Amino acid sequence: MNNRLTEFLLPDLGVRGAIIEYESGVDAMLGSRPYPADVRKLLAQTVAAMPLLAAHTKLEGRISLQFQHGDGAVQLLVAQVEGGLHGSGANAGLRVRGMAKARDDAHGDFATLLHGGRLGLLLEPERGGQDYQAIVAIEGRHLADALEFYFTQSEQLPTLLRLAYDGTHIRGLMLQRLPLGEKNSSEDHWQHVSVLFDTLKEAELAQTPALTLLRRLFHEDDVRVFDPLPVHLNCRCSRDGIGAMLRSLGEAEIEAHLQEHGKFDVTCEFCGREYSFTAHDARELFAPANSQPSNETRH
Secondary structure, X not given: OXXXXXXXXXXXXXXXXXXXXXXXXXXHHHOOOOOOHHHHHHHHHHHHHHHHHHHHHOOOEEXXXXXXXXXOOEEEEEEEEEEOOOOOHHHOOEEEEEEEEEOOOOOOOHHHHOOOOEEEXXXXXXXXXXXXXXXXXXXXXXXXXXXXXXXXXXXXXXXXXXXXXOOOOEEEEEEEEOOEOEOOOOHHHHHHHHHHHHOOOHHHHHHOOHHHHHHHHOOOOOOEEOOOEEXXXXXXXXXXXXXHHHHHOOHHHHHHHHHHHOEEEEEOOOOOOEEEEEHHHHHHOOOHHHOOOOOOOOO
């Protein structure tokens, strides 16, 4: 399990937590586009945050974090996590992807890159329930600062976050105080945990395996670690999915495009992978043998 989300509990302190580790798929996701270094780091931190948001919400469905309408160097930043914490078999684990659009000369910290824009959080349950939307303020120098502010202000849930990327590994750590009144949850215990957390540097988080890190941070405290959950860092695009999208445009529109351009070239907005459909390929999408709807139309 190269990429994993590990949840844990500090029962004597009334604190729960989760840590995400990405060991594979990093180059495929971040290397698909020539991101400037600071944008690459911001995107890495964003995909680190997504499984931690899933651990917090326990949502079975999709969570999206999207930035837009800013006047900084980043015009668009999107990351999504899908799946759930309780799946099994082929449905086990979480699927994460992310992308950004920015100027070639983009540089600076979180607040600089996303200046003047809005960071929206969207939760979409898989079965039933209503979608939930919230706005995350562009606060602090790091995405972790903004998410901490969101948890404190919107959910009254004291939270500590650290997100790290060292060029190879993507890691993230989240700690949350259990509601006051639950066993062992107190301001004193939270202050103790906060002091320990402040000793953790980004480089140490990026380079240290989860269990080793938890032992270092909480060597004097009881830590209950749960079984890790697989996390897949990749885009879910496919040729079949792109074909289903083209088919949804209708045969008349497809034919009109072919008359003008002779083929279809489609680039996935997330991973940058290119898909080419010749005129024959495109027309075959409407042949009877291919008329069954695909289950990948949600691209």
